[in-house]
Amino acid sequence: MLRVAVLGAGRIGKIHAANVAADRRLKLVVVADPYKEGVEALAAQLGCDSSVDCAAAIDREDVDAVIIGTPTDTHIDLTLRAVRLGKPVLCEKPIDLDIERALAAVEEIERHHGTVMLAFNRRFDPDAMRVKQAIEDGEVGDVRQIVITSRDPGLAPTEYLRHSGGIFRDMTIHDFDTARWLLGEEPVEVMAMGNRLVDPALEALGDYDSVMVLLRTASGKQCHINGSRQAVYGFDQRLEVFGSKGMLLNDNHRPTTLRRWTSGATDAREPLLNFFLERHADSYKVELDRFVTALEGKTPMPATPRDGIRALRIANCAFEAAETGRCVKI
Ligand SMILES: NC(=O)c1ccc[n+]([C@@H]2O[C@H](COP(=O)([O-])OP(=O)(O)OC[C@H]3O[C@@H](n4cnc5c(N)ncnc54)[C@H](O)[C@@H]3O)[C@@H](O)[C@H]2O)c1
Structure with a gap:
């Protein structure tokens, strides 16, 4: 039985701790967080x-x-502490906000032959995994364009936003990783727009709440990401993959499949699942399963600190593109 410590008892820490406690291959030994009561x-x-x-x-x-x-x-200090003791780590995204610091950490992890998985959970969403499989099976032929819609239901607390590193590095970073993963090629240039349409006060943090990003790979594959910190109708997460032989579309989730016809509405369905905690609940379980399975089989981790660096680099370039209005080489 693998004995696990979960660090952080906030939104995501609670999910990981509960998933570890529920996994028969694991023993949750300790949860740690400076907030004593929590x-x-x-x-x-x-x-x-x-x-x-x-x-x-x-x-x-x-x-x-x-x-x-x-x-x-x-993330980096705690990861390196565990790696130096030879303990494997599943670390939340982003790896860090500073690319040089993150690169130095990855080099140290590799020097120690550390086993670290970066928690890009969207890769482990069962729907997204099916999309990836369909691409690999050639169902849509050569992938030409990908459209990712990624809208949160509402702004995170200001204190969270202050330390988040901004929308590109905190939120869109999931989509940059998804884009790399589904395109099967590295984006080489990025164009981006960022605006404050939800909360003008974000200017004080140098942050945006509404972004549109275009990525292009060396062979000319394109990806469009549209992101917002606020969608009043719930957590809006869609993927569209367009290729030479067709298209894949991955839609939103609702609590049930119930549809209603009344005097005031036709074909009305329940609101979307509200947030990542609900919409991506399965992905966190699959993510943990892949981490443990890789440890048991001594196989490579399915998302690595190097993936974290690549997504962080794209995020930094997207920010530069939004600030300058220029197309930025990645
Ligand atoms: N993969 C995902 O879907 C996902 C979702 C949410 C958050 N995250 C990531 O998880 C991390 C935590 O986000 P969250 O939403 O759970 O935040 P949160 O604010 O809800 O929780 C953070 C916790 O860390 C504790 N903390 C504060 N300072 C600390 C310190 N110096 N050392 C250790 N613990 C400290 C706080 O007491 C709090 O309980 C972030 O890096 C975020 O990017 C990932």
Whole structure:
């Protein structure tokens, strides 16, 4: 049984901790977070130890593997601490906000032959996995264009946004990874627009809430990403893959398939699942399963720190493109 520490007891930490506790191959040993009340409540709920010291949780002799769901600016230090002790890590995205720091960390991870998976969970969404499989099976022939719609239901708290690194590195980074993964080629140039249509106060953070991005690969494949921090109708996550032999379309999820016809509405369906916690619940389980399966089989991790660097580089270039209005080489 693999004994696991989960670091972070916030939104994503709670998901990872619950998934570890529910997995028969794993034992949730400890959850750690400096917010004492929150971490104690989570530990009591899941029947494990709690700690306010993430470093001490990593160091515990009865911890074999570490899952990191703490704020972004802590990812590298915590990952390296675990790697130096020879412990495998599943680390949340983004790897860091500073590309040079992230590169140095990846080099150190590789020097230690560290086993680290980056938590790009959208790759493990069952719908997205089916899209990827269909592409690999040649169902749409040569992929020519991809359209990704990625809209959150509402702005995250200001304190979260302040440390998030901005929409491209915090939110659109998922879509940059998805684009690379589905295109099967690295984007080499990016054009982007960013605006504050939801909350003009984001200007003080140097951030945007509404973005449109165009990516192009060396062979000319194109990807369009449209992202917003606010969609009043719920979490809007769609994928369209257009190729020489057809198109794949991956639509949104609803709680049930119920449809209603009344005097006031025709073919009305239930609202979309509201947020990532619900819409991507399965993806976090599959992600954890792939992490453990790779550890058991000693196979490569399905998303690596190098993937984290590539997505971060695209995010930085997209920000530059939005700021300058220029097409930026990646
Ligand atoms: N893959 C996904 O779908 C997904 C979704 C949400 C967040 N994330 C990522 O997960 C990370 C956490 O995001 P969140 O939404 O859970 O944030 P959150 O604010 O809900 O939770 C963060 C937790 O970290 C704790 N914390 C604060 N400072 C800390 C420190 N110095 N060391 C350790 N812990 C500290 C806080 O007490 C809090 O409980 C971010 O990097 C974010 O990008 C990923």
